[in-house]
Amino acid sequence: MNMDFTAPVVPEQGAAYMPEDTASFGSALWTLLRKALNVVQPELYQAAQTGLILAAVVLLVSLLKGLDTRGGRCGKMAGAMAIGTVLLRGANAMISLGAQTVEELSQYGKLLFPVMTAALAAQGGLTSSAALYTGTAVFDAVLMSLISRLLVPMVYLFLALAAANSATGEGMLKKLRDTVKGFMVWCLRIVLTVFTTYMSITGVVSGTTDAAALKATKVTISSVVPVVGGILSDASEAVLVGAGVMKNAAGVYGILAVLALFLAPFLRIGVHYLSLKAAASLCAIFDGAGLNELIEDFGTAMGLLLAMTGASCLLLLVSTVCFLKGAV
């Protein structure tokens, strides 16, 4: 029986980046990457503007701090609030973008997985398709709920504690901030470790592939996605094994659609992450007031967002590739 399964159409947010011709996975991926890279330039310009304002604020506050009076301490408080005001609007936009991307990826996954399950079942993999569908659906739902209901509000809490710590210099607030960050990282790591373990137990994350390519992929994923990149790189073998067997048109289209939804927001948040890290390093040169720590904390918040969006995307990619591999 030869049945034709079609992946759901890419949602509006990713449609602009989706290549027209998806017959060749390699060239389609290249086209998608080129389109997504176009969003980087305006973000870089905006990041440079923010960086210059931050440098000016830190320079002025370091002058105030040099006075070493009560006025200097009030100035540091004002400086922390100034940096918070400059960065919070942009950070809020990125947090909303990250949360929206995670939700869109989850919604698309809910449409894609039944198609992939049906395709796998039609090719004789009834048992494995049921196991895969159950696992991916559960992990997708858990990760989505965790991010939208707990981790995104906690990013705001983390930023509030970071700003308060920078303004007052209270050691207790610093400890609370670190605890909040540690909890978020722990939550993401636990879910992803359980997901990769489940995929290994079900036997779909296995197979042989080029060792050099596997190593390169692992290094790339663990360095590009902060916080959880190391865990996700363990599942990269599945992606590489699947990449060699992508003959299922629905699966290929599905993977490209997931990437179309994910790449542009990920790059935008990534630019903010890198620019904040660079600004913190620059400001540390003439900062005697410790305000670069606050800028660094905003960068960390962007890193956590990258981890959340990266985790959602790679969960979908690994799951889809596992369906493809099962269909061979």
Add this chain to the structure above:
Amino acid sequence: MDGLWRVLGAALLTTVLGLTIGKGHKELAAVLTMAACVMAAAVAVGYLQTVVAFIWELEETAGLGSEILTVLLKAVGIGFVTQVTGALCSDGGSASLGKTVQLLGSAVTLYLSIPIFRQMLDVIREILE
């Protein structure tokens, strides 16, 4: 950097003269110290002008009309003036007056920072909405 060396020399000379004159004429010694402080502050302001010009250059390059920088610049100026005045009062034997002047500096800095706090509050309101 000539200004710096001149001020350092004048400061040392004033200290020595203050010790000599101060034994008999404390008022004269205080006036001498004040004059040296004003001279040093004037030289410091000259150097700070370059820093301030650089900050405005940063602001212009960024292309953002920033109220925040104006507020912080005023705070720097007030902090500078109140610290020098407070220290002079303390040297003149009025330590409590010196501390009160510095407290005044803190109060004015906080007062000037209100627009920044208000902007922060507006952003938080936007997020909550």
